[in-house]
Amino acid sequence: MISLKIKYLLMSVGIALIGFFTFAIQPMTTNASQNNVYDLSEWQGNFTDNQVKILKKEVPFVILRVQFGSNYYDKTFNHNVSLLKKYGVPYGVYSFSQYINPDDAKKEAQDLYHRAPDAKFYVNDYEQQTVKSGGTDNATLAWVNALRPLVNGRKILFYSYQSFMLQHASKAVSAYDGYWLAAYQSKEPQREHVLWQYTDHYFSPALNQYVDSSLLTSKNSDWFIGGNSKPKPVAPASTGSYSKFYSVMTVRDTTNAKFYNHAVGDKKYAKQLSANYTGKHFKGYNVNIDCKAIVNNVVYYRCYVGKKLVGWIRSSALGPHISYTKTKGTKKVRLNTNYNFYNHIPDSHFGNIKKVANGKSYSRKKVTLSDKAKKDGWRSYYYKCYYRGKLIGWIYQRAF
CATH class of the missing domain: 2.30.30.170 (SH3 type barrels.)
Structure with missing residues (x-):
C-alpha cells in the first residue's frame, strides 16, 4: 500500500537490497492452491475478462482498495469488481484511512460499506497518522464499531505495520477480527496475525505485473471469505x-x-x-x-x-427374546385355572399364535413336560405340555 512503500524506500540501502534480492528478482508463478493473496487498487488499472479468468486460478481471493479516505473513490473499482463477480473471484475490500477524529472514522467506515456492500470482508488500512483530535485509538475503535452492525457477521480486519499499530492503535486492534500485518521480510513475524503482507514485488502472471502479495499462514481462505458464498443452512434440531x-x-x-x-x-x-x-x-x-x-x-x-x-x-x-431349554417331569394343572394352552408362547415373534385348549379342561390332571421357555427379564417360565402322549401346547407356570 502506497504510504507503506514510501516508508520502506526511505530505509537504509542495505535493507532495501536485501528486500530486493529476497522478493524482487524471482518472478514467481502461483495458482489457487498456493497461499498468496493480492491487494490491488487503481494502480493496477482496469482488468480484462481474460485476466480475471486466469486470476481465479491464481489466488483464492483478492483484496481491492475502494477509497482513499471518504473523499477519493478508486477509479477502477466498479469496473474491476464487476468482472470479479462475473467470473466468481471472491474479494475483500479496504479503505486507505484518512480520518481525523472518531466521527470522521465512523463516516469512512460507513462509506466503505455502502460503496462495497457485497464484499466478503472489510479492512481498515490505517498506516498514515492523520488524526487531529479524539485520539488515534478512539478513532480506530470508532471505525470498526460503525462498520460492525452493517456487515452481518463478515470479518473486519486491521492493516498496518507493527510499529505504527503499537504507537497508534494498540488498544483498538483487539476489537477487530484479525490483524493483517505488513512486514517486508523473509521470515514470518512472530507478532500474532491472520494475514502477512510480505512483499510489494510479487509477479502475477494473470495481471502481467508486480503486485503487493500476502501469505495465508494461520488462517485458510474460508476464514476470510466464508467458503461458499451462500450461508450454510442450519440443520434442524433433533425432535x-x-x-x-x-x-x-x-x-x-x-x-x-x-x-x-x-x-x-x-x-x-x-x-x-x-x-x-x-x-x-x-x-x-x-x-x-x-x-x-x-x-x-x-x-x-x-x-x-x-x-x-x-x-x-x-x-x-x-x-x-425367549430362551428355550429342555426339561423333564410332570405337573398337575390347578383347579379352574385361568391360564390356557397356546401353540406358541404368547407375545413371541410367531405370527399365528392362538389358543389351542382351555386350561380348565385339564384341571387336576397331570401333564408331562418336555421344554420350558423364559422371556428375557422374566423369572417365571412357560412349559410345553403333553397329556397321555399327545401335545397340548404351551402354558404359563402359574397354571400349576
Whole structure:
C-alpha cells in the first residue's frame, strides 16, 4: 500500500537490497492452491475478462482498495469488481484511512460499506497518522464499531505495520477480527496475525505485473471469505429423545415395518431418511439393540444382526427374546385355572399364535413336560405340555 512503500524506500540501502534480492528478482508463478493473496487498487488499472479468468486460478481471493479516505473513490473499482463477480473471484475490500477524529472514522467506515456492500470482508488500512483530535485509538475503535452492525457477521480486519499499530492503535486492534500485518521480510513475524503482507514485488502472471502479495499462514481462505458464498443452512434440531439401551429382541414374523438408517420422524434426519431392509427380511432373527429413540411418542430401536447394523425399527416390530431349554417331569394343572394352552408362547415373534385348549379342561390332571421357555427379564417360565402322549401346547407356570 502506497504510504507503506514510501516508508520502506526511505530505509537504509542495505535493507532495501536485501528486500530486493529476497522478493524482487524471482518472478514467481502461483495458482489457487498456493497461499498468496493480492491487494490491488487503481494502480493496477482496469482488468480484462481474460485476466480475471486466469486470476481465479491464481489466488483464492483478492483484496481491492475502494477509497482513499471518504473523499477519493478508486477509479477502477466498479469496473474491476464487476468482472470479479462475473467470473466468481471472491474479494475483500479496504479503505486507505484518512480520518481525523472518531466521527470522521465512523463516516469512512460507513462509506466503505455502502460503496462495497457485497464484499466478503472489510479492512481498515490505517498506516498514515492523520488524526487531529479524539485520539488515534478512539478513532480506530470508532471505525470498526460503525462498520460492525452493517456487515452481518463478515470479518473486519486491521492493516498496518507493527510499529505504527503499537504507537497508534494498540488498544483498538483487539476489537477487530484479525490483524493483517505488513512486514517486508523473509521470515514470518512472530507478532500474532491472520494475514502477512510480505512483499510489494510479487509477479502475477494473470495481471502481467508486480503486485503487493500476502501469505495465508494461520488462517485458510474460508476464514476470510466464508467458503461458499451462500450461508450454510442450519440443520434442524433433533425432535427425538435418544438413550443407550442394551437388549436382545426377535423380529416378528408378521411385521410390515422396515429398518431405516434413522429413527422415522426425527426432523434432523428427515432429508437423509431411507429404508435399509424390510422387517420380513429378518423375520425370526434375534437382533442386538444398543440405542432407543422416542419420536412423536413412538419407540424405535437401533438393531444389529451379529455385528452388522441393519437400522432403526419401531418397537412393535419386535418381540421379546425367549430362551428355550429342555426339561423333564410332570405337573398337575390347578383347579379352574385361568391360564390356557397356546401353540406358541404368547407375545413371541410367531405370527399365528392362538389358543389351542382351555386350561380348565385339564384341571387336576397331570401333564408331562418336555421344554420350558423364559422371556428375557422374566423369572417365571412357560412349559410345553403333553397329556397321555399327545401335545397340548404351551402354558404359563402359574397354571400349576
